[in-house]
Amino acid sequence: MKRYKGILISVIVMGIVVLVVLRLLGSKAMLDEELKSMTEYSALVPVEVTAVVTGYATQSITESGIFNPLKEVAILSETQGIVLSVNCAVGDFVQKGQVLVAVQRSLLEKQLALAELSLANAQTDLQRFEALANREAITQQQLEGAKLGYQNALTNVASLKEQIDNTIITAPFDGYVTSKSIELGALMVPGMPVMSIAQQNDLLFCARLSERDVLRVAIGMPVAITADAYNGEPFRGKVKEVGVSATQSGRYEVLVQIPNSQFRLRSGMGGRATFIFSSNEQQLVIPRKSLVGSVLSPSIFVLEGDSVVLRNIRVNPINEEVLVVISGLKEGERVITSGQINLEQGTKVRVLNPV
Numbered sequence: 001m002k003r004y005k006g007i008l009i010s011v012i013v014m015g016i017v018v019l020v021v022l023r024l025l026g027s028k029a030m031l032d033e034e035l036k037s038m039t040e041y042s043a044l045v046p047v048e049v050t051a052v053v054t055g056y057a058t059q060s061i062t063e064s065g066i067f068n069p070l071k072e073v074a075i076l077s078e079t080q081g082i083v084l085s086v087n088c089a090v091g092d093f094v095q096k097g098q099v100l101v102a103v104q105r106s107l108l109e110k111q112l113a114l115a116e117l118s119l120a121n122a123q124t125d126l127q128r129f130e131a132l133a134n135r136e137a138i139t140q141q142q143l144e145g146a147k148l149g150y151q152n153a154l155t156n157v158a159s160l161k162e163q164i165d166n167t168i169i170t171a172p173f174d175g176y177v178t179s180k181s182i183e184l185g186a187l188m189v190p191g192m193p194v195m196s197i198a199q200q201n202d203l204l205f206c207a208r209l210s211e212r213d214v215l216r217v218a219i220g221m222p223v224a225i226t227a228d229a230y231n232g233e234p235f236r237g238k239v240k241e242v243g244v245s246a247t248q249s250g251r252y253e254v255l256v257q258i259p260n261s262q263f264r265l266r267s268g269m270g271g272r273a274t275f276i277f278s279s280n281e282q283q284l285v286i287p288r289k290s291l292v293g294s295v296l297s298p299s300i301f302v303l304e305g306d307s308v309v310l311r312n313i314r315v316n317p318i319n320e321e322v323l324v325v326i327s328g329l330k331e332g333e334r335v336i337t338s339g340q341i342n343l344e345q346g347t348k349v350r351v352l353n354p355v
Contacts, residue, residue: 044350047339049303050290051355052329054282059318062274065207067227069198069267070257072178077192079103079166083182090180094171094197101195103167103188112160115153122146122153175199178267198267203260205237207273208251216277217242223256227271235265237273284325290337291315291323301336302329307348308336 081104088100129146132138181193188194205225209217217239225235237258246252256273258265292299292310295317301308313328329335334355336343343349 044306044348045339045342046352047301047303047308047336047343047349048353049334049351049355050287050337052284052286052325052331052333052335054331055285056278056281057283057285057318057322057324058276058278060274060276061209061213062272063207063209064270064272065205067258067265067267067269067271068204068206069175069178069200070202070204071173071175072196072198072267073172074196075100075169075172075194077103077166077169077188077190077194079108079163080189081105081107081167081187083184083186083188086180086182086184088177088180088195090177092177094175094177096171096173098171099168100171100177101169101182103169105164105167108160108164108167112157112164115156115160119150119153119157122150126150169194171197173197173199174201200263200265200267201259201261203258203265203267204240205256205258205271205273207254207256208247208249209254209275210251211246213275214242214252214254217254217275221275224274224276225256225258225271226274227265227269229269230264284329284331285318285322286315286325286329286335287337288317288321288323290335290340292340295323298323300329301340301343303334303336303349303351307346308343310343310345 083101084104085102086100087098087102088094094100126146126149129138129143133140133143175197177195178198179196181195182188205223219239219242221239223237223239225237226232227235235258237256239254240257241253241255243253254273286300290300292301295315298315299310299312302311311328314326315323316326318324336349338352339349
């Protein structure tokens with residue numbers, strides 16, 4: 001009996017040992033399988049992809065330039081005399097019709113008084129000569145001389161009145177005084193520069209475009225302008241003029257008009273103009289970040305199954321974010337946009353953003 005119990009215990013122990021061994025072997029197989037899966041999974045290069053789509057490509061170009069006044073006039077003297085008053089300084093805002101400079105006029109006024117007296121005498125003489133001519137008491141030549149004397153006196157009076165008017169110089173339009181060439185007490189003569197006035201409630205931004213880009217610009221096209229002085233703050237303008245002849249540098253001037261009612265911008269400031277051109281045709285587009293290499297010799301990784309293929313393509317760069325595909329890709333194909341640095345031909349990948 002005791003012998004029977006001993007055998008039974010031995011069998012049970014052996015069974016337990018066998019079960020433990022089998023369990024351990026099964027766990028090891030499972031661990032090996034899991035380890036193999038993890039190893040294979042970690043060997044896959046993680047990437048992000050995007051699909052090649054058809055759309056309207058928008059191209060933009062940015063050119064630097066200078067803000068200029070919409071209109072600037074240099075005022076010249078049309079009379080002679082001593083400057084009696086100067087009523088503005090450089091930087092002042094003046095309104096249309098405002099008196100800027102007054103010049104001595106007393107001598108001209110005396111000359112006008114004499115000229116008007118001469119005119120009255122010439123008119124009297126003309127009337128007398130016309131009466132005599134009606135009675136044929138004088139020759140036609142004498143009558144013509146009286147008429148000529150009257151016209152000369154009339155012209156002299158008109159000229160002196162105009163010179164007197166010119167002794168008061170007024171602003172031709174609302175604007176800012178940008179330069180001043182005369183001072184109180186100076187002798188002014190005809191043709192002398194007096195001052196310059198610029199209209200700045202609107203400004204013109206002058207940008208120079210290449211011959212290829214200028215052909216796509218049209219009058220009235222909206223343009224985004226940034227001023228260097230305002231750290232990229234956008235201002236809106238529209239194309240006012242497009243140059244038809246190139247400068248010495250081979251580029252064409254394009255003038256963009258920008259409202260400046262609050263006078264935040266000033267002529268002479270620097271800035272940048274961004275022109276946006278939209279295509280009228282749908283084209284294949286891909287993100288620029290998917291490109292491998294340069295746009296001169298472009299290639300791209302295309303997802304095929306669970307691996308990638310390196311493919312040469314032809315592209316047209318539109319802007320800093322988008323490329324138009326000329327050849328080498330089809331709509332719907334998926335291209336790698338992230339992780340290209342770890343890829344080569346045939347590399348197996350793990351897509352992080354299934355598309």
